[in-house]
Amino acid sequence: MENINWTDLTFGYLKTDYNVRSYYKAGKWSDLEITDSDQVSLHMAATCFHYGQEAFEGLKAFKGKDGKIRIFRMRENALRMQASSRGILMAELPVELFEKAVLEVVKRNLRFVPPYESGSSLYIRPFLVGTSPQVGVNPAKEYLFVVFVTPVGPYFKTGFKPSPYVILRKYDRAAPQGTGNIKVGGNYAASLVAGEIAHEKGYSAVLYLDSKEKKYIDECGPANFFGIKKNTYITPESHSILPSITNKSLMTLAKEIGLKVECRPIRVEELADFEEAGACGTAAVISPISRIDDLDENKSYVFSKDGEPGPVSMKLYNKLRAIQYGDEEDKYGWITVVE
Numbered sequence: 001m002e003n004i005n006w007t008d009l010t011f012g013y014l015k016t017d018y019n020v021r022s023y024y025k026a027g028k029w030s031d032l033e034i035t036d037s038d039q040v041s042l043h044m045a046a047t048c049f050h051y052g053q054e055a056f057e058g059l060k061a062f063k064g065k066d067g068k069i070r071i072f073r074m075r076e077n078a079l080r081m082q083a084s085s086r087g088i089l090m091a092e093l094p095v096e097l098f099e100k101a102v103l104e105v106v107k108r109n110l111r112f113v114p115p116y117e118s119g120s121s122l123y124i125r126p127f128l129v130g131t132s133p134q135v136g137v138n139p140a141k142e143y144l145f146v147v148f149v150t151p152v153g154p155y156f157k158t159g160f161k162p163s164p165y166v167i168l169r170k171y172d173r174a175a176p177q178g179t180g181n182i183k184v185g186g187n188y189a190a191s192l193v194a195g196e197i198a199h200e201k202g203y204s205a206v207l208y209l210d211s212k213e214k215k216y217i218d219e220c221g222p223a224n225f226f227g228i229k230k231n232t233y234i235t236p237e238s239h240s241i242l243p244s245i246t247n248k249s250l251m252t253l254a255k256e257i258g259l260k261v262e263c264r265p266i267r268v269e270e271l272a273d274f275e276e277a278g279a280c281g282t283a284a285v286i287s288p289i290s291r292i293d294d295l296d297e298n299k300s301y302v303f304s305k306d307g308e309p310g311p312v313s314m315k316l317y318n319k320l321r322a323i324q325y326g327d328e329e330d331k332y333g334w335i336t337v338v339e
């Protein structure tokens, strides 16, 4: 590992030097534990194994031209993990402890933060699990919080290229009043089969519709959806969508560059009016969508005919990346510089 090829990194796991942990016991969170082991030892009856008490987060640290390391919107991730905890009755981790743990794990793994020129970054994965044994269905009394990091490559190895998505009405990711709005592993388990079918058919991901009526756009598996129409950035509103921090940031930047922003229900047929469409999330920032095939209805909505992303998506992508790498001023207080 002493010779990491920074430009060849994928979105995978590479062992780093340290991870940090905190244990919740008798109503209290422990001081941070720092370890070089990437194993955890748990009771076989822990609630995370049986009843899905697991939530996670994903954020990134970027090395700038000036050599400084910047973490993007860490506090938002801390707050979202608290919301996830409330949603599945887990102990809530204080925001300050979340932030302290993230800074600690980045500082302990400085040599894994990819250089500015590589376009790579350090992915930070905090997670929280119920650890005490419970055979009847009940929340755990004890919890484990871990943060590990791993360097990841630019999401688009072949450049920022649009790819096709698919609507598959037979599968739901989340129930209308279920857990779609919190970042829990259970939602991902529920999406694996549809995701695999999409991949087998040559699509990047599934675009989910609302599970109740199958009339409105929900989100794209692990990323939110947005469309561009008549100088407007439009993203769906729904209880079962995970509130993406990237989407929230793009809405702010869209306003800054003079677009209107609408967060409202989007009917499937409205896709025909969009000039551009994309999926957004921490991993890719923006994944431009070339085409959405609605296989059940035998319809296809095309957004990119020449294999290039649209001008608005490009502009938003460049602007967000520039803030993350420190090339553009941090007007909104999104960045924490690692001192």
Ligand SMILES: *Cc1c(COP(=O)(O)O)cnc(C)c1O
Pocket (backbone or CB within 6 Å): 058, 183, 219, 221, 222, 223, 224, 242, 243, 244, 245, 246, 247, 280, 281, 282, 283
């Ligand atoms: C994490 C996640 C996203 C993206 O959220 P970001 O905060 O932008 O990374 C979108 N949808 C789902 C279901 C997610 O789990």
